[in-house]
Amino acid sequence: MQVDPIHQFQIKDLMPMVSMNGHHIDFTNSALFMFIIVGAVSTLLIGSTSRRAVVPGRLQSIAEISYEFVADTVQSSAGKEGMRFFPFVFTLFMFVLFANLIGLIPYSFTVTSQLIVTASLALLVFAIVVGYGFWRNGLHFLNLFVPKGVPKLILPAIVVIEILSFLSRPVSHSVRLFANMLAGHITLQVFAGFVIMLAGAGILGIFGAALPFIMVVLLTALELLVAFLQAYVFAILTCIYLNDAIHPGH
Amino acid sequence: MPRSLQAASVESMSDARENGEHDKQRTNEAALSARLQRLNEGLGHARSHARPPSDGSGADRATTASGYAKGFRLSSELVAGVVVGAGIGWSLDRWLGISPWGLIVFLLLGFAAGVLNVMRSAGLIAGTALDNTGPDRRNK
Numbered sequence: 103m104q105v106d107p108i109h110q111f112q113i114k115d116l117m118p119m120v121s122m123n124g125h126h127i128d129f130t131n132s133a134l135f136m137f138i139i140v141g142a143v144s145t146l147l148i149g150s151t152s153r154r155a156v157v158p159g160r161l162q163s164i165a166e167i168s169y170e171f172v173a174d175t176v177q178s179s180a181g182k183e184g185m186r187f188f189p190f191v192f193t194l195f196m197f198v199l200f201a202n203l204i205g206l207i208p209y210s211f212t213v214t215s216q217l218i219v220t221a222s223l224a225l226l227v228f229a230i231v232v233g234y235g236f237w238r239n240g241l242h243f244l245n246l247f248v249p250k251g252v253p254k255l256i257l258p259a260i261v262v263i264e265i266l267s268f269l270s271r272p273v274s275h276s277v278r279l280f281a282n283m284l285a286g287h288i289t290l291q292v293f294a295g296f297v298i299m300l301a302g303a304g305i306l307g308i309f310g311a312a313l314p315f316i317m318v319v320l321l322t323a324l325e326l327l328v329a330f331l332q333a334y335v336f337a338i339l340t341c342i343y344l345n346d347a348i349h350p351g352h
Numbered sequence: 353m354p355r356s357l358q359a360a361s362v363e364s365m366s367d368a369r370e371n372g373e374h375d376k377q378r379t380n381e382a383a384l385s386a387r388l389q390r391l392n393e394g395l396g397h398a399r400s401h402a403r404p405p406s407d408g409s410g411a412d413r414a415t416t417a418s419g420y421a422k423g424f425r426l427s428s429e430l431v432a433g434v435v436v437g438a439g440i441g442w443s444l445d446r447w448l449g450i451s452p453w454g455l456i457v458f459l460l461l462g463f464a465a466g467v468l469n470v471m472r473s474a475g476l477i478a479g480t481a482l483d484n485t486g487p488d489r490r491n492k
Contacts, residue, residue, distance in 0.1 A: 266437050266465035274432035282424060331421055
């Protein structure tokens, strides 16, 4: 029995919506899971804060902890002024976190394992950093690319390198999340495939299948950690980039 | 980020010092450096205790996972720089018809940018918010 580890990332059209000039805009499984994620986050946060108890219950604790966690992250890496971006960062964090966590449920679809999704999020952050940076600092924003204390002779090369480094941010920002989720899910699927293949090979195979099965259990725990860690990394990088937009001077 | 937190707290201490009188400054400075040294020692102590030698049994899975995450982070930074440099060089070639010079020059610059990204991301050089230039200093 063969298991295709890539199959889980396939985009399926669930129902056709609009068709214009030969381009189809379909409601896919990816879109469905994005709706599920948004629904789950909204239900959790709205539901848990509807009864605002002084002594928080379980759900309210989750909401409060996630608020405080993200607020701390924003304040420590983007300063007090960064708090005006708190709703944005919080939305990003919750979306990515829930996308990663829901993706771990068997038979579900991992939205963040699609490069286009993470790239859109990273480009959104990039556009906000550039737009807000110029709006707030004017041309002083360009000071970001001119490090202090560099000899005049090599300054042009340094500026070009700094600009390239700045432009590479959305690439690494999006690829990091995407590649982590993709690699993790493929690994899980491959080991789960070993279990099925070995178990189909007779009595001895069933005992042999125990090894990759243990591996799958351990990997699931690891993936749970990675799911959280990558959402956190995505959020903190967003904060660091926003900090550059707020304080571009070196 | 404990590093930036530490830097920020040190900076706010130095801010407080500037507001004080001049004769106090010297003693404060001595106290500050003594305190810094103590903090550093404590930090080194905590670090050496926080990372027991790995016996490979998978008991310290959190350490392994964060090492894996770090490796992933650094490699994606390097690759991103090279890819962006190559992309810009290639499109300049197409646009201006100067092939292959744009690709050659920007691939090398992109590589340099990738190395810069990696060093920043690893905290080896200053320059981004991740390191020693916290939000406090920049407001001055």
